[in-house]
Amino acid sequence: MKKPKILLTLLIISLLLPLSIVAHQPTTTSSFANSPTDLEQASAKLAGSILVNGQSMKYLQTLTDRFGARLTSTKAYQRSAEWAAEEFRAMGLKNVRLEKFTMDGWERAVSARARMISPIEHPIILHSMGWTPSTPPNGVKGDVVLLKDFSVDKIKAQADNFKGKILLIDPATIFAEGRLNALMKASDAYMALKEIGAQAVLIPDQYENNIVKARKASLGTKVTALPIAALGSEDNQLIRRSLEKGTVTIEFHYENRTPGEVQVDNVIAEIPGREKPNEWILIGAHLDSWDFGTGAQDNGSGSATVLEVARAISSLGQAPRRTIRFALWGGEEQGLLGSKAYIEAHKSDMDKCIAILNTDNGAGHPNGWKVQGRNDVYEAMKPISNMLKNLNGDTLSYEVSFNTDHAYFILEGVPTLDLLVDMTHYDDVHHKSSDTIDKVNAHSLATATVIVAITGYNLAEQPQSLAPRLGHDAIEEILKKANLLDFLKKSGDWK
DSSP states (O other), rough: OOOHHHHHHHHHHHHHHHHEEEETTTOTTTHHHHHHHHHHHHHHHHHHHHHHTTOOOHHHHIIIIOOOOOOOOOOHHHHHHHHHHOOOOTTTTTEEEEEEEEEEEEEEEEEEEEEEEEESEEEOEEOOOOOOOOTTOOOOEEEEEEEEEOOOHHHHHHHHHHTEEEEEHHHHHHHHTTTOOOOOOOOHHHHHHHTTTOOEEEEEEGGGOOOOOBBBBBHHHHSSSSOOOEEHHHHHHHHHHHHHTTEEEEEEEEEEEEEEEEEEEEEEEEESSSSEEEEEEEEEEEOOSSSSOOIIIIIIIHHHHHHHHHHHHHHHHHHEEEEEEEEOOOTTTSSSHHHHHHHHHHHGGGEEEEEEEOOOSSSSSSSEEETTTHHHHHHHHHHHHHHHHGGGGOEEEEOOOSSSHHHHHHHTTTOEEEEEEEOTHHHHHHTTOOSSSSGGGGGHHHHHHHHHHHHHHHHHSSOOOOOOOHHHHHHHHOOOHTHHHHHHHHHHSSO
């Protein structure tokens, strides 16, 4: 049928209308040196390549159905990284490489079996949290006691009460100051519990139908001192009601692999710039996922977008003014480890970084970009944003987020853009077994890819940099306004 392609062609034409408007505005520091025809033709080719003949869903299906869950440090992740590098090479990209960083490995080996023994016999839903040890070979069996404080002193004061017990966290008190603040104290708390003879810790999840998210129980990738499991919401409520009446005894067993330090690959590729090859923008997304689903929205969709943008721009036949680097990161789910390691390895190159574009907010309809609190970036992005109006992708948000791989680039003062996406239904699948490709809307994914491609291409073409690299005081002011400063100082990420 020809009708779908006709509609797509009309969409491409409508996309180009704002380009003509921008092209005939008076020249400013954010305007382009290229002629309007050059810009229109390049953007038309990018949009047509992605919307009509795009490969983003094909890339995504390969990631989810061929490699499945891509937990960092596992064989599935490594195979997907090697495949992505080969795809970049097949596109004709240059300097394709796997850049290694080191972290502690972890993998689920034997799924959990769990049940309440008293006051009633009842199967319960729980799963090992990431980067925690196996239970003993015969599992753990014991009475449940509430844990209301992560303070090491208060834990030690309860030594007689906690010894030999399974501790059930009370979220209302433990997470009263936010989950991140609690996680900063968690490792020391778990060590104290181990030292006084506690057997294990349970952390209730909040989702209906006993659905449990995959996540870690503390910051970093050091394996915790004792077994820690996520507990289904309804089973948590059963245990809490039963504790009000008397003793509750449960047992559970699972096995994890904890190989110690392992090397993990980031995937890096480039389209060298034709005039300013030493200046570069970076378009990135994390390749890794958690291991319950197949990582379609988090973050197969972002990885597919990066691959498709690379394919579309390379197919133009002429390199952009500046170099475009493409990055697929590992270790994002364990604390943005791959992108942080990349910055450390390329610290001397940060002055030449013009902008970072990150995509990791699911495959909902894309709305534009988050400019991470920077008014200069907001103003400089307006001409590019206007190009995306007919895709409803022209929103610019001042929101500052520190939850994915653009984060440590903010601390470097580099202009940073994070794709702004409708996340209304994102938590329905986020880190859950339901994060599969059937939830991904192909049109939204393609639209997001067009937005990333046109933004990235035009940033690489501008005669002027998007915005300057900020110094320490200006960065700190952004962090302070975003209520991130205290946390980043406590975590040691900002001084």
